[in-house]
Amino acid sequence: MIDSFIFDLDGVIVFTDKYHYQAWKQMADELGVYFDEKINNRLRGVSRMDSLEIILERYEGPALSYERKVELATHKNEIYRELLNKMTPSDVSSEVRETLKKLREKGIKISLGSSSKNARLILEKVDLLDAFDEISDGNNITRSKPDPEVFLKAAEFLHSKPETCAVLEDAISGIEAAKAAGMTAVAIGDAKASEKADYRIDTFSDILKLI
Secondary structure (H helix, E strand, O other): OOOEEEEEEEEEOOHHHHHHHHHHHHHHHHHOOOHHHHHHHHOOOHHEEEEEEEEHHHHOOOOOOHHHHHHHHHHHHHHHHHOOOOOOOOHHHHHHHHHHHHHHHHHHHHHEEEOOOOOHHHHHHHOOHOOOOEOOOOOOOOOOOOOOOHHHHHHHHHOOOOHEEEEEOOOOOHHHHHHHOOOEEEEOHHHHHOOOOOEOOOOOHHHHHHH
């Protein structure tokens, strides 16, 4: 019995991949590190610092201190936040808005479960902050997906048991995190390739069929 739904943000509710890519690309170019969209795809669902480590796999310069790495990650985020200012409510489809509304009408509790530390900013920009009962994001976790922490926190905030929660994810690491949390894993987009997914859907509104 599913009484709660937890949603990933990027690639599910909104699509900010292009902004992440542009910000990481600018940071990498300034550092003299090769970066392309294939590498960028490895960063999906991954924390900022872990994403930086992936990019630095091609770094050949002097050793970087932890403090310097924090500076680089912060610089990337500053670029990213500037790009997010371009977002408007039109960046969220009517299908997503209507589906979230119908879930609440059915008495389903709703939370965000994202590794992003910019989740609230994004939801504010697209006028969707009030659509969620709770938000679990990069500001309240220490471990990123596939660790289940972000989803377990979301369940805790909702006062829901993990076994009654369903997670909608577009990243394989997110599906792995959902299963590690003991939750029902629903895959959309690239995550449909995961063998661990309990359900696979083609469009966002298909989740209504699971309730």
